[in-house]
Amino acid sequence: MATRSFRRYSTYRAATLAGLFTNTVFGIINSFVLLAVWRANPTAGGYDASDAVTYVWLGQSIIMVVMLWGGGTPSDLTERIRTGDVTIDLHRPAPLLAWYLSADVGRAVFHLLARGVVPTVVGALLFDLRYPAGPGTVVAFAVSVGLALLVSFGLRMLVASASFWLLDAQGVQQLGSLLAVFLSGLTLPLVLFPGWFGELARALPFAALLQVPADVWLGQLTGPALFRGLGFQAGWAAVLLAAAHVTLRRAERRVVVQGG
């Protein structure tokens, strides 16, 4: 299932190139903005200037993998609920959640290769980036990105299953992507969020999408802190997937009640 999904997303080459170009341009703009911030305050948020620029390019690579603004296979589900095709999915020989998750993993791997690698290379050519301290950090980063994908899948699935109850889920989707883009730290690293609002943002599941993987890469999290970071992600992944599972089970029953 994951392989099929990979092939499906790799069909649109021109669109992929265009998206890459746009991601890269925004990466460059954000890098200059953050460089100016760190020129004015060289220790803002416990980062230095090259941490900050690296954060931007990690963000540009990861946004498509975790699909920050919604999308991926959960938005197929929204569409299938609207058209009624979801009844077919309910008859498949695999649980609904696992079916959609495996398809989303295929999509994520494609987007990691197609949309993640190029911006990182461009960023490395243009700016002074920070690289993982050793193979241990690389492994931890890979695990962290995997967990980020699970958290984002859980979030997107919850948003998508809202359309079992609401026929027009556009509003919920907009709200979801609004929160995700801001609170994941895509617009601005969460380390710059001031005061109690910063603490709150760093405790919410959105922080598991980008801030934690980036901190792992940058070596901000080592030793016990690294395990706390990964545990934080795993905890939210478990909670959100369980919530998505329960929601889907209740929704399935509802579909049966509605009938033919």
Added chain:
Amino acid sequence: MRAYAGLAGVWVRASWTYRTSFWLLLASSFAMNAIEFVSVLFVFANVPDLGGFGLREVAFLYGTTGVSMAVANLLVSGVEDLGRAIRTGTLDQMLVRPVPLLVQVCTERFALRRVGRLLQAVAVLMWACWWLTWTPLTVGLTVLTLVCGSVLFFCLFVLVSSLQFWTTDAAEAANAFTYGGNTLTQYPLTIYPGGLVKALTFVVPVAFVNWYPSLLVLGRTDASDLPGWAGYLSPVAAAGLALVTGIVWRAGVRHYRSTGS
């Protein structure tokens, strides 16, 4: 003009049918941009200035480019979907109607909800203007900036969208110039390397959307390499870009060979 108002009116009435949905989308368009400005505020919680400019000055830059962008974005509602019109063949229907093609393309699915973006930008701009001391000259210059900025973004939208006459699949690349230009000019251009500023002045003239005239209004002409009178050149830049846009658009329409067999 009358054709534009008429066609846009049709879509406004259509969206008005689903009133709740319309207000929700308008509110979310407002919120999406409001959050962007909140992150500017968060930046200034960490630093006293950015590229030598304080929060109120950055707010002025943000507001002027934001208003220009929002006006242009509203007026060109349908241009970004030119690729779809070409693929589905609706462009052929438009070509046989006795209304200029550009007017029809722009008003297609006219999105009044984008007023949300405009309201947010106006709010930031008014807050920034509150702190400035005004003379008739700076008032006039600010109004001129907003008009020229809107024209520049309008042309930029049409220009990059008309590239879809040649390649219909790469629409997303256009965002790098339009929304990218907006993001670039939200900050003082002093934070970018000199080569990039030159490109934004002479190649893709988005620096004239707000940067050069704003330096005169804010009394900060020291921050730029160009002499202060560059701030009065926005109409020249707008006219130049309009000319180029006109040429490319016409070439695109001539190049268009319809879809299908």
